[in-house]
Amino acid sequence: MTPFRVSLIATVASLLLILVVFELIRSRRLRERYALLWLLTGCVLLVLSAWRGGLNTIAGWVGVSTYPPAVLFAIGTLFILLVLLHYSTVISKLADQNVILAQRLALLEERLRSRDRVRES
C-alpha cells in the first residue's frame, strides 16, 4: 500500500497543478486547447494519488508489488511525454504556417512594388 504521507503530498501536488492550469486559462495565458492535456494529466494524477486502493490495484496489474507509488511516477512520466509530443506537433504546424505567411508576404510585397513602379512611370 502507498504510504499515507506520499499519497497526501502527491494529492496536494496534483491539486496544485490543476489550480495553476485553471488560473492560466482564466488569465488567458493558456488556451483551452493546450490546457486540456494538462488538466487530464492533473486529474489522473489526482485520482491515483488520493485513491490508494486504486493505485494498489493498478500496481498489481502491471506487476509492481514492492512500491505502488512507482506506478504513479510512471504514469506521470507517460503524460509528460504525451504533452511534449503534442507540443512538437504544434511547433511543426506553426513552423509550416510561418513559412506560408512569409511566402505570402514576400509575394504581396513584390506585387505592391511592381504596381507602384507602373504607377510612377
Add this chain to the structure above:
Amino acid sequence: MAERRIAIVPARNESGAIGGVVAEIRAFDPDLDVVVIDDGSTDATGDIAGAAGATVIRLPFNLGIGGAVQTGFKYALEHGYSLAVRLDGDGQHDPAELPKLIEPVLKGQADIVVGSRFAGSGAYRPPLARRVGIGLFARIVSLLVRQRVTDTTSGFQALNDRGIRLFAHDYPHDYPEVEATVMVVRHRLRLLEVPVRMREREHGRSSITAVRSLYYMVKVLLALVVGMFRRTSPGGSS
C-alpha cells in the same frame, strides 16, 4: 511564342555572383523573365539582382532553399507561367545548358527535366563524402521511382505548368531535391534526366558543410521512408 517562361533563382548572400547570373540568363533568352528569391540575405543580393533586371521577391527572413524555391513556384503559378526553369544563384548552372532542359518540356516528353552532373558527358567529381551521399540517394531514389536517376541533388531543372502547380502546392524543406524527385513520380508526372555540365562555384562556399550533410542525409532518409507511407496529397496535380 505564346507561352510565358520564367527563370526562378533562389539566392542567399550571393551579392558576388547574382548580378552575373541574372545578366547571363537575360542575355541567353530575353523572353525569359527572371525572378530572384532573396532568401533573407544580409548583403545587397536583392538590390543587385533588381538592378540587373530581375524581379526580386524578398523573403522577410531565411526560409532555407526549399521554402525559397517554392516561393518562386508560387509566383510562377500566380502569374500564369507555363514553363519554369530553376537555376542556383551562385552561378554554377550555366544558362547555355538551358536548351537541353527546356526542349523535352516543350516537346511534351516530360513534365520535369533535371540536369544531371553524372548522366553522360559531365566530368564532375565532387569530394568523396558528397559523392557517397549523392550516390546513395541516387540508388535509393532510383529504387523508389523505378527509374534510373543519377543526380537527385541537382537544382538545375525545367518544369511545365503541371510541375509548377505541384511544387507551388507542396515542396519539401531544407534539402528538397531528393524528396521532390520522389514526389514528382508519385504524382505521376514524367521525370527526365539530361546530362549537363556544371561550373565550379564562383563565389562563396556550398551551403552544405560536412556535419550538416550527415544531418541532412539522415533527415532526408527519414522523409523518404515516411513519404512512402503518405498518400499523394490532393490539390497537387490532377
